[in-house]
Each structure stands twice: as structure tokens, then as C-alpha cells.
Amino acid sequence: MKMLESDAQESGWLEDLAALGDSMNVRVGGGNSRCAGRVEVLHRGHTDLRLSSSSPEHSHECVTGFQCSGSEAHLGNCSSPQTLNCSSTQQLYITCLGRGSIRLVGSGGDCAGRLEVFHSGSWGTVCDDSWDIKDAHVVCRQLQCGVALSNQQVPAWFGPGSGHIWLDEVECEGNETSLWSCSSSGWGKHDCNQKEDVGVVCSEFKEIRLTEGCEGNVEVFYNGSWGNVCYNQMDRDTASLICQELNCGRSGSEPGYSEGLKPHNWLDYFKCRRHDSTLWHCPSSPWGQTNCDNEVAKITCSGKFF
Known part of the structure; x- marks a missing residue:
């Protein structure tokens, strides 16, 4: 289990670890999902995480030897942790179920795509038989992606999946907090093929584009429609990240x-800072609250010339 790289060798860190009192002191990171990735421990209040190198020759401070019964309230209550050096190939990676047991793939974002569910150790798809907007609302709610947009029943809109078709004939009332509360024909029972895989688009799905490929006006997709991005305060750092x-x-x-x-x-x-790794971390005014008429941002990317 990889620790933050600073202060890991200071005396007394085991006492700090044993005093961890809430889930914010342990997290899963290093990837695009909050529910899958490298397990990391917050130590002495440091929150500036330095991602590890993928090269095995680089060693890092790790924690090992945890023995948990499964009933502990937090990791600090588990017995026998100890520190050692380890390579990036020895660090612990996990995938959590629950919110992470469904996902939307194929759109480049977490809030739109082909619906996949995790069952019996593998990801599979959902058939569109009986699927409607109420079912899609439950998916968006479970993923904390807002509400479902209309015109959901488009077979294989994000391309067909592969492997198992896990669910068919899903029917939700629309107010469930999880897809698992909805009725279906049962795990693996279906009469369809992958061309009928369900696609979902939620209101929190965001996408950006330029009107002429790698140059032009900056436009953003949000809440089901494309709109302009105003010019106010946009700078070159923001243009480069776009x-x-x-x-x-x-x-x-x-x-x-x-x-x-x-x-x-x-x-x-809309103005990005140098440490922003994605556009959706950049500060801006709230969605739809703008102070411009028709002065929208226009940029040209270096890739246009190649």
C-alpha cells in the first residue's frame, strides 16, 4: 500500500496511521475513477499527491502487513502494518463495487456511454429490451451524473460491447437509488445480441470542441445541447489545455x-490554472450564467499545422 512520499520515514507514523478516523484518509487514485486504482494513505495531512513512476527501478515508501477482519471502521484499526521500500509494480490496486459496479464507456467521460455492469468478476452489457428513460434516470442517479437526457433508447449508440450480456428486460420505477433495485430477467438471461446494448447520456456529461477541427470557436456540450464559451478571461494556458x-x-x-x-x-x-489536469477542474462562472453577448472564444491549436 503506497504512502505519500514525504514524511514516510518519520518516527511515529504508525501512531498516526492507527489514529485515522474517517474514509478521507484512505483513497483509491492514480486513474480516471474514484472507485478503482492504486490504494493510497494520507499521512500527516499532506494532500499534494505525487503519482508514482511506472518504472520498476524506482522505489517508494509502502505500508504492508495489514490484517483486517472486515468489520473495522477504518484501516487504522487493522493489525500489524509495517513500512518498506517497494517498486511501482508491487503496489496494491483494487476495484470497488457499489457505485463502481456500473459504468458508462465509449464517450470519453464518466457520464455518458454504453452501460456496463460488473458481475461474477467481469464487466458485461445490458440489452435494450424494455429499456426507457426511467431506467436511464436510475443509472445517472447511481453514478451521481444528474438526470438522464431524452432519446435514450438508441441501440449500440456507443458501439457494441463484448463478452457477457448480463441484464435484459430491466424495468425501473424511476425513483430507485440503484439499478440493483430494479426488476430484470435475471443475470445472464437474455434473447438479444450486442447490437442492442444500452447507451445512456446524463445531464452532467460534458464535452468540448472547436468548430473547425483544431481551430475555431470553442463550444461545449452540457445538459443535452451545445453552447458557446465566452472570451472573458480565457488565456493561452486554457487554450493549450483545450x-x-x-x-x-x-x-x-x-x-x-x-x-x-x-x-x-x-x-x-473560463480560465485554467497550470496545475489543472483536465478542463473540468478549471474555474469558471456557473453553467449558463454568463456576461457576454456574442464575444465567444476562438483559438488555433498547434496540431492544425501537422
Whole structure:
């Protein structure tokens, strides 16, 4: 179990570990999901996580020897932890079930895609027989992705899956907190093929684009529609992160402005900081609360020229 790399060798860290009192002191990280990845322990209040190298020759401070019965309130109550050096290939990776036992894949974001469920140790798909907006609402609620958008029943909209088709004839009332509270034909019982895999788009799904490939007006998809991104305060760092996320090169031009092509503006005062790793960590005004008319951001990415 990998610790934060600073202070790991200070005396008294075992006492600190034993005093861990809530789930925020242990987390699963190092990937795109909060429910799967490397297990990490917060030590002495440090929150600036330094991700480990994937090269085995680099060693890190690790904690090992935990023995838990499963009833402990937190990891600090488990017995016999000790410290040692370990390589990145020896660190513990886990996948949690519960919220993480369903996922949406194929869109590039967590809140839209082909619906997959985890059962008997593997991910499988859900058939669209009897599927409707009420079922999709439950999926979005379980994933904390807002509400489902309309026109959900589009077979294989995000492409067909592979492996098992785990569920068919799913029928929810719409107010359930989990898909597991809804009726179905039973695990693995179906009369469909992968071309009928369910796709879901939730209101919190966000996507960005430029109107002419790797250049043009900046537009964002949110709550089911495309809208403009205003020019106010946008800088070159923000433009560069947009270009990187669109695979349009490492850098972007100094933003200019142009007339918006969409009927409404979604984002304003959108300005990324150098430590922001994705666009959706960048500060902005609240969605739909803007202070611009038709002065929307326009950029050119370095990848346009290659």
C-alpha cells in the first residue's frame, strides 16, 4: 500500500496511521475513477499527491502487513502494518463495487456511454429490451451524473460491447437509488445480441470542441445541447489545455473572439490554472450564467499545422 512520499520515514507514523478516523484518509487514485486504482494513505495531512513512476527501478515508501477482519471502521484499526521500500509494480490496486459496479464507456467521460455492469468478476452489457428513460434516470442517479437526457433508447449508440450480456428486460420505477433495485430477467438471461446494448447520456456529461477541427470557436456540450464559451478571461494556458484534450497538439494560440454560432452561452470566465489536469477542474462562472453577448472564444491549436 503506497504512502505519500514525504514524511514516510518519520518516527511515529504508525501512531498516526492507527489514529485515522474517517474514509478521507484512505483513497483509491492514480486513474480516471474514484472507485478503482492504486490504494493510497494520507499521512500527516499532506494532500499534494505525487503519482508514482511506472518504472520498476524506482522505489517508494509502502505500508504492508495489514490484517483486517472486515468489520473495522477504518484501516487504522487493522493489525500489524509495517513500512518498506517497494517498486511501482508491487503496489496494491483494487476495484470497488457499489457505485463502481456500473459504468458508462465509449464517450470519453464518466457520464455518458454504453452501460456496463460488473458481475461474477467481469464487466458485461445490458440489452435494450424494455429499456426507457426511467431506467436511464436510475443509472445517472447511481453514478451521481444528474438526470438522464431524452432519446435514450438508441441501440449500440456507443458501439457494441463484448463478452457477457448480463441484464435484459430491466424495468425501473424511476425513483430507485440503484439499478440493483430494479426488476430484470435475471443475470445472464437474455434473447438479444450486442447490437442492442444500452447507451445512456446524463445531464452532467460534458464535452468540448472547436468548430473547425483544431481551430475555431470553442463550444461545449452540457445538459443535452451545445453552447458557446465566452472570451472573458480565457488565456493561452486554457487554450493549450483545450488543444491537448482534443489531441490537437500541445499548445494553443492566444485566444481571440468571434461571433457565437450557438443560440446560448454555456460558460464564461473560463480560465485554467497550470496545475489543472483536465478542463473540468478549471474555474469558471456557473453553467449558463454568463456576461457576454456574442464575444465567444476562438483559438488555433498547434496540431492544425501537422
